[in-house]
Amino acid sequence: xTRKIKMRIWRGNSETGSLQDVSVDANEGEVxxxxxxxxxxxxxxxxxxxxxxxxxxxxxxxxxxNGKPRLACMTQMASFAEDETITxxxxxxxxxxxxxxxxxxxxxKKAMEIPSFEPPADLKPGEARMQQIDVERSQEFRxxxxxxxxxxxxxxxxxxxxxxxxxxxxxxxxxxxxxxxHPLDMLRNRKQKAQEEHGLGMCNIxxxxxxxxxxxIRITDNAIIPMKERVVDVKYDPVRWLGSKIRRRExxx
Amino acid sequence: MERHNYDIVVIGAGGAGLRAAVExxxxxxxxxxxxxxxxxxxxxxxxxxxxxASMGNVNENDGWKVHFRDTMRGGKFLNHYRMAExxxxxxxxxxxxxxxxxxxxxxxxEGKISQRNFGGHEYPRLAHVGDRTGLELxxxxxxxxxxxxxxxxxxxxxxxxxxxxxxxxxxxxxxxEGGKVAGVYGYRRENGVEVLFEAPAxxxxxxxxxxxxxxxxxxxxxxxxxxxxALKAGGNLVDMEFLQFHPTGMVWPPSVRGLLVTESVRGxxxxxxxxxxxxFMFKYIPDVFKDKYADxxxxxxxxxxxxxxxxxxxxxLPRDEVARAINAEVKAGRGSPHGGVFLDVSKxxxxxxxxxxxxSMWHQFMELANVDITKEAMEVGPTCHYVMGxxxxxxxxxxxxxxxxxxxxxxxAGGMHGSNRLxxxxxxxxxxxxxxxxxxxxxxxxSAPAAKVxxxxxxxxxxxIQAPFDRTGGxxxxxxxxxxxxxxxxxxxxxxxxSELQEAIEKIADIRKRIEKVSVSGDRQFNxxxxxxxxxxxxxxxxxxxAKSAIVREESRGGxxxxxxxxxxxxxxxxxxxxxxxxxxxxxxxxxxxxxxAELFDLFDPHELEKYMTPEEMxxxxxx
Ligand SMILES: Cc1cc2nc3c(=O)[nH]c(=O)nc-3n(C[C@H](O)[C@H](O)[C@H](O)COP(=O)(O)OP(=O)(O)OC[C@H]3O[C@@H](n4cnc5c(N)ncnc54)[C@H](O)[C@@H]3O)c2cc1C
Ligand code: SF4
Ligand code: SF4
Ligand code: FES
Numbered sequence: 001x002t003r004k005i006k007m008r009i010w011r012g013n014s015e016t017g018s019l020q021d022v023s024v025d026a027n028e029g030e031v032x033x034x035x036x037x038x039x040x041x042x043x044x045x046x047x048x049x050x051x052x053x054x055x056x057x058x059x060x061x062x063x064x065x066n067g068k069p070r071l072a073c074m075t076q077m078a079s080f081a082e083d084e085t086i087t088x089x090x091x092x093x094x095x096x097x098x099x100x101x102x103x104x105x106x107x108x109k110k111a112m113e114i115p116s117f118e119p120p121a122d123l124k125p126g127e128a129r130m131q132q133i134d135v136e137r138s139q140e141f142r143x144x145x146x147x148x149x150x151x152x153x154x155x156x157x158x159x160x161x162x163x164x165x166x167x168x169x170x171x172x173x174x175x176x177x178x179x180x181x182h183p184l185d186m187l188r189n190r191k192q193k194a195q196e197e198h199g200l201g202m203c204n205i206x207x208x209x210x211x212x213x214x215x216x217i218r219i220t221d222n223a224i225i226p227m228k229e230r231v232v233d234v235k236y237d238p239v240r241w242l243g244s245k246i247r248r249r250e251x252x253x
Numbered sequence: 254m255e256r257h258n259y260d261i262v263v264i265g266a267g268g269a270g271l272r273a274a275v276e277x278x279x280x281x282x283x284x285x286x287x288x289x290x291x292x293x294x295x296x297x298x299x300x301x302x303x304x305x306a307s308m309g310n311v312n313e314n315d316g317w318k319v320h321f322r323d324t325m326r327g328g329k330f331l332n333h334y335r336m337a338e339x340x341x342x343x344x345x346x347x348x349x350x351x352x353x354x355x356x357x358x359x360x361x362x363e364g365k366i367s368q369r370n371f372g373g374h375e376y377p378r379l380a381h382v383g384d385r386t387g388l389e390l391x392x393x394x395x396x397x398x399x400x401x402x403x404x405x406x407x408x409x410x411x412x413x414x415x416x417x418x419x420x421x422x423x424x425x426x427x428x429x430e431g432g433k434v435a436g437v438y439g440y441r442r443e444n445g446v447e448v449l450f451e452a453p454a455x456x457x458x459x460x461x462x463x464x465x466x467x468x469x470x471x472x473x474x475x476x477x478x479x480x481x482x483a484l485k486a487g488g489n490l491v492d493m494e495f496l497q498f499h500p501t502g503m504v505w506p507p508s509v510r511g512l513l514v515t516e517s518v519r520g521x522x523x524x525x526x527x528x529x530x531x532x533f534m535f536k537y538i539p540d541v542f543k544d545k546y547a548d549x550x551x552x553x554x555x556x557x558x559x560x561x562x563x564x565x566x567x568x569x570l571p572r573d574e575v576a577r578a579i580n581a582e583v584k585a586g587r588g589s590p591h592g593g594v595f596l597d598v599s600k601x602x603x604x605x606x607x608x609x610x611x612x613s614m615w616h617q618f619m620e621l622a623n624v625d626i627t628k629e630a631m632e633v634g635p636t637c638h639y640v641m642g643x644x645x646x647x648x649x650x651x652x653x654x655x656x657x658x659x660x661x662x663x664x665x666a667g668g669m670h671g672s673n674r675l676x677x678x679x680x681x682x683x684x685x686x687x688x689x690x691x692x693x694x695x696x697x698x699x700s701a702p703a704a705k706v707x708x709x710x711x712x713x714x715x716x717x718i719q720a721p722f723d724r725t726g727g728x729x730x731x732x733x734x735x736x737x738x739x740x741x742x743x744x745x746x747x748x749x750x751x752s753e754l755q756e757a758i759e760k761i762a763d764i765r766k767r768i769e770k771v772s773v774s775g776d777r778q779f780n781x782x783x784x785x786x787x788x789x790x791x792x793x794x795x796x797x798x799x800a801k802s803a804i805v806r807e808e809s810r811g812g813x814x815x816x817x818x819x820x821x822x823x824x825x826x827x828x829x830x831x832x833x834x835x836x837x838x839x840x841x842x843x844x845x846x847x848x849x850x851a852e853l854f855d856l857f858d859p860h861e862l863e864k865y866m867t868p869e870e871m872x873x874x875x876x877x
Contacts, residue, residue, distance in 0.1 A: 013778070027506075027507060027508065028506060028507075029505070029506020029507060029508055029509070029621075029622070030506070030507075030508040031508060031621070034508045040731075040781060040782075041731040041732075042731075045729070045730075045731070045773060045774045045775060045780075045781075045782035046773070046774055046775025046776070046779075046780040046781070046782055046783070047781070048778075048779035048780070048781065049781075050290070050291070051472075051473065052290055052294050052295075052296070052298075052472040052473065052474065053296075053298065053299050053472050054472070054509070054512070055299065055509075055512050055513075055617060055621075056613075056616065056617070056620070057298060057299050057385070057388065057613065058290075058294045058298045058299065058472070059294070060290060060291065060294050074620055074621070076620070076621070097443055097778075097779060098778050098779040099779070101779050103443075104291070108292065111399055112399055112402065112403065112412060115403070116355075116396060116399060116400035116403055117354065117355035117396065117400070119353050119354075119355070123353055125346060125349030125350050125352065125353055126308070126345070126346075126349040126352075128352055128353075128364075129363065129364030129365065130357075130360055130364050131360060131364050132359065132360040132367075135357045135358075135359075135360060138357055139357050139382065139383075142357060142382070142388075142389060142392065143385065143388070144392075145298075145388065146293055179355075182355065182357070184355075185355075
């Protein structure tokens with residue numbers, strides 16, 4: 001069940017580039033990444049594309065397929081019409097290095113700006129006790145495979161280079177939420193910092209990030225909105241924050 | 254050319270490399286981490302089922318001695334006893350430490366880290382996060398490194414003053430001066446610029462070799478680079494004939510053939526059946542395991558709820574046994590439509606439990622094969638998964654034998670798992686020996702002179718990188734890779750014979766000649782064809798070492814099955830096959846396996862040891 005399909009692949013570098021048409025075989029059950037690999041092996045030996053796991057687990061193969069941010073390894077060829085031309089372009093929010101490979105260092109810089117996990121000073125290895133229900137909220141965010149599709153799609157930075165400086169992006173809002181909800185994290189004011197230093201205020205809850213997340217993390221509903229609401233609380237009632245952490249700590253140790 | 258100077262260079266950002274880097278940094282040293290992909294994408298991210306550590310959270314009878322025994326049994330007593338001992342003793346601390354760094358494992362009702370059943374482990378032992386444990390491991394250590402960098406920023410004004418990650422840099426050579434390691438050479442994939450790192454100590458943490466085979470669960474990174482780098486630097490590889498074919502890889506559709514179906518599916522109740530609907534594993538329980546595995550369905554099913562009074566289901570035999578059984582069923586014509594067998598949880602667990610316990614498996618089958626595993630059976634078959642063989646190291650320090658300044662940990666190191674690795678024992682191996690390698694390298698550096706690489710060495714290394722562009726032979730690297738994968742799969746695969754191995758060795762030699770003619774198109778920038786031309790060279794060394802070790806080992810044990818020598822031979826249990834590289838070819842020599850000391854020997858029931866050891870060994874007992 002092999003068919004010929006038409007694909008347009010963006011090729012170029014940081015300076016110039018263009019869409020190039022190819023005609024290539026696609027077999028039953030294949031995903032877009034398989035077909036890109038076939039192009040690589042038979043027609044364009046130096047076509048650049050990132051990938052690792054080919055199973056939706058590593059978040060390397062992020063590209064835009066017909067304009068939508070997607071994992072190339074999880075997009076089935078069968079999801080396109082027989083005669084549809086499939087256009088594959090690099091992530092638009094990040095500078096191109098070559099072909100489908102972009103410079104995603106923005107995200108690693110942002111990761112560096114988020115204050116790290118801070119366990120209780122006296123926590124001894126093996127002594128932590130946490131209930132499943134209490135770890136589950138943070139676990140949802142720890143499913144993140146850092147594909148950065150949510151970052152790519154977020155309109156705050158997608159076409160606004162100038163916002164990048166002050167906006168951490170949805171990937172890092174869930175990181176802050178994860179730590180904030182982590183039963184063992186002792187650092188204060190994570191939510192305020194999200195608002196004041198990481199640009200949470202610039203998010204206007206369009207939910208586009210949630211829609212593209214291949215891990216189905218409910219970025220807006222479970223991280224962004226609760227943080228925005230709680231920021232309001234905490235600003236007026238700092239004692240409440242303290243109370244909640246102390247109570248949690250007692251259960252923990 | 255870019256030039257850097259560090260105390261320690263760690264090649265690899267998987268679990269082993271990151272753990273080594275953390276340890277070396279905490280010992281006060283300056284560390285570079287180099288990896289082929291982006292930071293956080295190493296193969297470890299794919300690990301699913303869990304990390305083995307005898308914390309005893311679910312069954313308090315567990316402890317290091319039980320874990321040690323299981324590991325030796327799983328490896329059919331060819332493991333380096335000292336590695337298995339250190340691993341069993343230290344893995345609980347390594348897991349708990351991750352929790353202090355922010356990891357969130359699934360919990361027991363008491364709030365402790367939950368542990369699940371896995372093949373070959375006597376008690377529930379695998380700490381896990383659903384079926385994405387590797388991601389948790391990588392992310393926790395990645396974030397630990399960020400935390401250390403943030404501290405360096407506060408203390409030294411520069412986040413990268415003491416640990417720096419060089420992502421998308423490929424190492425092509427380990428450089429030595431005066432017989433000792435002096436640094437590494439490679440290039441940046443992003444722009445093709447060459448990079449020299451001068452350092453007195455190098456830790457190899459480069460992972461596995463799966464891409465040498467056609468059907469594999471490994472990513473493109475698994476090309477055996479570290480194994481090959483060690484050989485070329487004068488190191489040895491131990492027992493490269495032992496490859497783990499994981500029994501359950503996807504078989505359909507073809508584009509995902511080989512992709513892993515985690516063993517947790519069986520640990521949580523999944524059963525294997527053939528085209529006649531028979532649960533066939535009961536037929537394949539080897540004598541050595543008869544007292545531990547149930548021989549009837551009723552007992553096997555009772556085991557899930559009462560492990561004290563029942564024997565385990567045979568689906569949970571060590572992987573080599575299950576892979577061979579599936580192979581045999583398919584050969585006998587009782588396979589599934591696409592050449593595998595059936596693995597079913599849908600009739601065993603309610604749909605919501607399946608989705609909760611095996612979320613990524615559910616997605617993987619739904620999105621890639623249009624199969625809903627809560628309703629239908631999966632089709633599965635063996636896939637090349639893990640290499641037990643690897644760099645010969647000193648167990649305590651992870652120092653590579655024969656190359657001062659070189660260390661190795663994780664999948665690239667050999668000895669720990671003997672002839673077959675138990676599931677979950679790799680993630681724990683990465684943590685235990687990653688840490689030991691970081692420490693070993695740090696101690697070595699303290700008394701080693703500063704490294705200086707000569708201009709001559711640099712020139713030679715640079716020429717090798719340029720070579721594929723200067724050649725005009727016209728061999729296509731992709732085509733040669735396919736040819737190699739085809740031949741390893743067919744001739745050096747699960748079931749081996751002398752004549753086929755002989756044929757493989759000849760064909761590998763032929764491909765080796767032809768890679769001299771590989772030429773690549775385009776320029777150096779992010780060019781996968783160019784990259785593959787180096788990988789090919791590495792994979793050929795792996796294939797040669799595997800085939801040459803396999804042809805001399807005239808027995809079947811763990812991940813090495815000889816059709817012409819079925820059954821274990823106790824003589825061969827006492828022998829390691831040691832590969833070295835002459836510069837032209839691989840030479841395999843035999844070396845005695847170190848003897849277990851009495852205190853470990855005596856942990857086993859003598860009746861069990863008799864099944865593996867010669868009468869002389871039994872009378873001698875462990876060494877005093
Ligand atoms: C699908 C799957 C599931 C698994 N599940 C489990 C499980 O549940 N439990 C378990 O214990 N084990 C499991 N394993 C096995 C385990 O994941 C691996 O053995 C382990 O992750 C290897 O880790 P590592 O640190 O040795 O190397 P890897 O994680 O493979 O990392 C290797 C690193 O080296 C770098 N590198 C390699 N060559 C070079 C070079 N030339 N230059 C620069 N950098 C280089 C790579 O870029 C990478 O960063 C699984 C394996 C697979 C494939
Ligand atoms: S919800 Fe907020 S973070 Fe998400 S895409 Fe919209 S603006 Fe960006
Ligand atoms: S939150 Fe989802 S979309 Fe964003 S980086 Fe993580 S996995 Fe990708
Ligand atoms: S290759 Fe890993 S997510 Fe696509």
